[in-house]
Amino acid sequence: MLKNSIRRLATQTATTGKLNIAQPSSYTLATLRTFPSLEPQTFVPLPATFFDVPLRRDLLWSAVVYEADKARVGSGYVPTKGDKPFSNRKIQRQKGTGNARVGDRNSPTRDNGLKAHGIKAPHDWSTELPRKIYSKAFQTALADQYKNGKLFVIGGESVTESDSSIVDFEYSNPEATKQFIEHHQLKRLHLLFITDVQRDNLIKSTEYAGTKADVLVKEAVEVRDILKAKRIFIELPALEWLIGKHQT
């Protein structure tokens, strides 16, 4: 509704020649805020090739499967004949019993839980994905959160003493996270804090929120983390680094 009404106010672009050639937008704006008040300070121009990409669910699915495969430990272990859980003694003599010939108890044909061929730990389940496809998925995930207004870019100059341009609390007390969640009405929402370097106060304080808050350094961020989050608070240097890494 609002989008449509804004679109009607759009201006006309200049064209040349018989072909109506014009250039699409190259930048889009994000609000720069301070932490933890989230007070808006100014705008920052973000590249449209990164933040104005269409939502491609197929790319997201590929990236999420790739990450989940990579995260598997591969500790599955099936005992086989080679593990020799039983004695090597021949169960019965070769001739004279009237029964079929048998060897020792380690045979997988016997009812002893052994398999002829079983998976052995450690096993590498990781799959391959082209780097550019993964980067496109990263762009798609971050752009979707940006378009839905769930991406909060932290930076700029702090105006008050308690406010800062980095994603960190002044004290490591759980009360800091509690007040942050209550003040911004983030209860029961999954929060993701992406920092440029390790922020000890933030890590200690967000233990209060349990599994509802993730604190990640920029290098550790995955597509799954971005998709899982309901609100993302990211430092401007970390965002610049991620754009630099995943720009195709």
Add this chain to the structure above:
Amino acid sequence: MCLQPFVLLLLQLTVHIMKASLVRLSTRVKLPRATTQAFKLPELSSISHTQLPNNGFGKGTYAINRSKFGNWPVYLKIQNTKTVTEIKRIQGDIHQFARDLLSIKPDLKLTVNPQIGYINVKGDKVEEIKHIFETQI
């Protein structure tokens, strides 16, 4: 000091005919891994309003850009006896582009794929369309 990697490389080449031995593995020259460069965001004052979304792009306008190596995205597609010229990566109002192309060359037979921004032209028209792009864009 700076000759050392070169000497190692020569040594590696000499043992190349041998199968992977400990000697060969130990002389392998490792290239340094590229570090990620942070994207430099431009100053807010350097951005014009025409560079932002809602600049009117897509309302009767479109963009066709050259590829990374400076070629137009116009390709010949041969499928058995069928010859088709494919114009790829058309952003914006693709139907307007089809109308404009027909106004310049009315004899073209076009099929428009607005979903992915492709236009297929019947026959081999690669040079003609590239010439139009060269003169008009």
